[in-house]
Amino acid sequence: GGKNNTIETWLNKHRLMYNKATQHPFILSIRDGTVNLSSFKLWLGQDYIFVREFVPFLASVLLKAWKESDDGSDMEVLLGGMASLNDEISWFKKEASKWSILLSSVAPQKANQDYCRFLESMISPEVNYTVAVTAFWAIEAVYQESFSLCLGSGSKTPIELLETCQRWGNDGFGQYCVSLRNIANKNLAKAPADVLKKAEEALLRVLELEVGFWNMSHGEM
Ligand code: HMH
Numbered sequence: 001g002g003k004n005n006t007i008e009t010w011l012n013k014h015r016l017m018y019n020k021a022t023q024h025p026f027i028l029s030i031r032d033g034t035v036n037l038s039s040f041k042l043w044l045g046q047d048y049i050f051v052r053e054f055v056p057f058l059a060s061v062l063l064k065a066w067k068e069s070d071d072g073s074d075m076e077v078l079l080g081g082m083a084s085l086n087d088e089i090s091w092f093k094k095e096a097s098k099w100s101i102l103l104s105s106v107a108p109q110k111a112n113q114d115y116c117r118f119l120e121s122m123i124s125p126e127v128n129y130t131v132a133v134t135a136f137w138a139i140e141a142v143y144q145e146s147f148s149l150c151l152g153s154g155s156k157t158p159i160e161l162l163e164t165c166q167r168w169g170n171d172g173f174g175q176y177c178v179s180l181r182n183i184a185n186k187n188l189a190k191a192p193a194d195v196l197k198k199a200e201e202a203l204l205r206v207l208e209l210e211v212g213f214w215n216m217s218h219g220e221m
Helices: 006-013 015-022 025-031 037-068 072-098 110-123 129-149 159-169 171-189 193-217
Strands: none
Touching: 006 015, 006 171, 006 193, 015 129, 015 193, 025 037, 025 129, 025 193, 037 072, 037 110, 037 129, 037 159, 037 193, 072 159, 072 171, 110 129, 110 193, 129 159, 129 171, 129 193, 159 171, 171 193
């Protein structure tokens, strides 16, 4: 606690794992234009399932904020996230039809099931707001960092994947992630040691699950 930079401290401490999650070979293959389109389609179908599971998780974070946060602006940031998820689900359906993916026939693979089980565990009222909002920030931040890599100068992202990369790599989403990190830092600064420990564990678990999710898409099961 104390200083308002717990997240930065943890990211430095766990830099290797964070880089594994944000610079995965699947993302690097999008960036250098060598991505296998069947991998991309697999990712798209699996992520649609994940995002649907993300809705009740975010609802639970919102509920915890309402009960436990002393700052009303937290709820507004989270509500904005909820609104974006509504848009995101429509986008997945549109994108899936563009790639001729029948979403109703996609079954969650092992890595996705593991991740969804983690989200479900975070919904429990026993998990406090600080831990849940730290996990939430980490989940969003990994996608933001990953996909913005595919938009940077020198990237050779295939044109038909640009919209996907912009969805999570755009500046607005980047700002949203900064707001979430500020919320997490603010709550971590006043958290007792046991909560700090659980939040750090949740961050590490998210990074591990993100790597597993990319591995699944990249055909490295
Ligand atoms: C697996 N992680 C995964 N999917 C997503 N859509 C996000 C993070 C960001 O919302």
